[in-house]
Amino acid sequence: MALAKQVRKANPTPEKPSLIRELVEIADYIAHMRREIAALRANELTRDRLPMAHEELGSVVAATAGATNSIMNAAEEILGLPDDGNYRAAVEERMNDIFEACTFQDITGQRISKVVEALRQLETRLSRFANAVKARDEGGLDPGEVERQVRKELLMLNGPQINGPAVAQDEIDALFA
């Protein structure tokens, strides 16, 4: 590192070697930190990757909402069809609308893959940085997070379970029998 070399050159036999050695170590550490921060490429993440992920997920939400709407429209139209000689042809027409709406999954799958890749990159870089600076997480939560946690626990907002319902409908029915 340039600063460390300059110090060694200017003072090859220092009167206080331990102080100089500490300063050199600090300079080396700062240089190391600068390299690790550069490797994080934070500007690229905030300028390109995170906005891209945000935009792609927004498009996924819009596409799924649009497809759901199209499918619901077709289903409602089928329910309202008159029971006459054109019934089958009319149902087939709506069924084709449903098939068309279902093509959203191919596109949203590709969009989600891009987001997953961006998150993987972010995870890799943050993990490398955390290791490099020997980062430790600060204890506790920020006030906003504490408030969310308290509300979640108080109102039992557990959300859907990963592997399906925690309690089956039959068991719930038994409680209300």
Place this chain on the structure above:
Amino acid sequence: MALDLGMPILVVDDYQTMVRIIRNLLKQLGFEEVDDASDGTAALARLKNRKYGLVISDWNMEPMTGYELLRHVRADEALRTTPFIMVTAESKTENVIAAKKAGVNNYIVKPFNAATLKSKIEAVCGA
């Protein structure tokens, strides 16, 4: 006792597609008088203005959840006897037990089908 198909029903869910699904299922069952609200606060406002024969509510909504709505309804002298069915993805035992203690009449876990909804409405309103 037969179901009163003319009774107004209030569907409370912040997800418009779910409101639409429940509306369609109710329509198939013969119920035509269906209103909706997007959370507990909006639902309470509707409940103060119209007498409903049944409330079908989601649990997880902002700002007022279905669980809070249930407790408000049961604490209100004018509303406390309104039949209330929870339709939710919250399927932990603690949720079901808390809702039962708070006075819910029945509890349906999402996803559900028309037959389940029908049997619960019959159990709550048809007896």
